[in-house]
Amino acid sequence: MSYLPSQPYPPMHGVVPLIAYPHPIAPPPGCGVLVVSVNRGPYMIPAPVTSRFKIDRQLVAIPGEGTWHVAVPAGGHDVRYTDFMGVPLMTTSLMVQPGAAHHLVFRFGGWRNRVHDGYGADVTRFGLWSNYTVALVTLVVGGVICCGVFGLLLGSTG
Incomplete structure (x- = not known):
């Protein structure tokens, strides 16, 4: 109705x-x-x-x-x-x-x-953005931070 x-x-x-x-x-x-x-x-x-x-x-x-x-x-x-x-x-x-x-x-x-x-x-x-959007942004930011830290560690040992 x-x-x-x-x-x-x-x-x-x-x-x-x-x-x-x-x-x-x-x-x-x-x-x-x-x-x-x-x-x-x-x-x-x-x-x-x-x-x-x-x-x-x-x-x-x-x-x-x-x-x-x-x-x-x-x-x-x-x-x-x-x-x-x-x-x-x-x-x-x-x-x-x-x-x-x-x-x-x-x-x-x-x-x-x-x-x-x-x-x-x-x-x-x-x-608010949906949970999927928040998760995607978090993964991208986390990935950039992890890759940056990993790159700094490799660069400082060699």
Whole structure:
């Protein structure tokens, strides 16, 4: 089921803000719905399993990849994915309108991690390089340092 970014919902009872639901929900009064889609990323272990989803620094339990619906109080919010140590992987800002659905797509990629809105526009405020990029840069820098030290040792003995 697909929702437009500003489509209102009928009232529904029993929905708790900042809890992720795997099905469409109607927000409580004074809240909007954040529709979060998360991919697994190019990793052996899916990125959403090892990462933490936070809204205004409050943890929202999203158990894995897929689309999740979260009731969020109206107003401005800081939305981010962090690693298990709390280092931000992706961050964005969002202004939630009461009764409206707001789509965010978190894409863990091979080179960069990005956030897109419901229209496909890049709304990433901060996107850390992916783990593969960090590993590649680390290996290159480590290789240059090791080769330089090895070259100095060979040059000083001969």
